[in-house]
Amino acid sequence: MTDRDELTLADEIVARARIHAREVVADDRLPVDLGAVEWAVSSRARRRAGCCRWDADRDVATIVLARRAYERYDWPAFAGIVRHELVHAWEFQRFGESGHGDRFRERAAALEAPRHCEAFAEPRYVLRCRATGCDWQANRHRASKPVKSPDRYRCGDCGGVYEVEHVESGRTWTDASGYGGAKAALGEKW
Incomplete structure (x- = not known):
C-alpha cells in the first residue's frame, strides 16, 4: 500500500457511518433508501456535529459529519448523530422536507437518537x-x-x-x- 492508498480519518468516519446506517435500516427501524444517501465529512464545522442536505433535483440526501465531533465524542454518542441525520434523510426522502418537529421527535426517540446534539466545541x-x-x-x-x-x-x-x-x-x-x-x-x- 502506498501513501496515496492509505485511508484518511474522513474515510474512517464515512465507513463507520455507512456500516451503522446499514444496521439501522436492516432492522426496519427506519426505511431510508441508502442508495439515495451520499456521505461527506467536514473538517471546518465547529458547531454542528452533522447536517443533512437535500438535493430535490436528484432526490439525494447528503449527510455531512463533522470531523471534530468524531474526534471529541465516543462512538455511541457519534452513532446517535448518524441516526439523527438518517432521520432527516428519511424525512426528505418521504416528505421532501425535514425539521425537528413532532414527526422528527417521534422517529428520533424510536432510534434513541438525540433531537439536538451537544456542542462539541467551546463557543467564542x-x-x-x-x-x-x-x-x-x-x-x-x-x-x-x-x-x-x-x-x-x-x-x-x-x-x-x-x-x-x-x-x-x-x-x-x-x-x-x-x-x-x-x-x-x-x-x-x-
Missing part, C-alpha cells in the same frame, strides 16, 4: 440577558449580527438587553462600538 462568544432575574444566554461560534451589535436585539424571554462576552478574554460589550473596541484591543488574540 456568549450572549446574556442583562435583566435582573433573567438567566437567558446563548453560545455563538461566529460574530453574528447580535454579537456585533447586541443593542439592536432584545431577549426573547423577557425583552431585556444583551451583553456579549468574548469567552477567551472575558471582555464584554453591549453595543457595536464595544465590539469594535474589544476586537481592536485583542488584536491577534481575537
Whole structure:
C-alpha cells in the first residue's frame, strides 16, 4: 500500500457511518433508501456535529459529519448523530422536507437518537440577558449580527438587553462600538 492508498480519518468516519446506517435500516427501524444517501465529512464545522442536505433535483440526501465531533465524542454518542441525520434523510426522502418537529421527535426517540446534539466545541462568544432575574444566554461560534451589535436585539424571554462576552478574554460589550473596541484591543488574540 502506498501513501496515496492509505485511508484518511474522513474515510474512517464515512465507513463507520455507512456500516451503522446499514444496521439501522436492516432492522426496519427506519426505511431510508441508502442508495439515495451520499456521505461527506467536514473538517471546518465547529458547531454542528452533522447536517443533512437535500438535493430535490436528484432526490439525494447528503449527510455531512463533522470531523471534530468524531474526534471529541465516543462512538455511541457519534452513532446517535448518524441516526439523527438518517432521520432527516428519511424525512426528505418521504416528505421532501425535514425539521425537528413532532414527526422528527417521534422517529428520533424510536432510534434513541438525540433531537439536538451537544456542542462539541467551546463557543467564542456568549450572549446574556442583562435583566435582573433573567438567566437567558446563548453560545455563538461566529460574530453574528447580535454579537456585533447586541443593542439592536432584545431577549426573547423577557425583552431585556444583551451583553456579549468574548469567552477567551472575558471582555464584554453591549453595543457595536464595544465590539469594535474589544476586537481592536485583542488584536491577534481575537
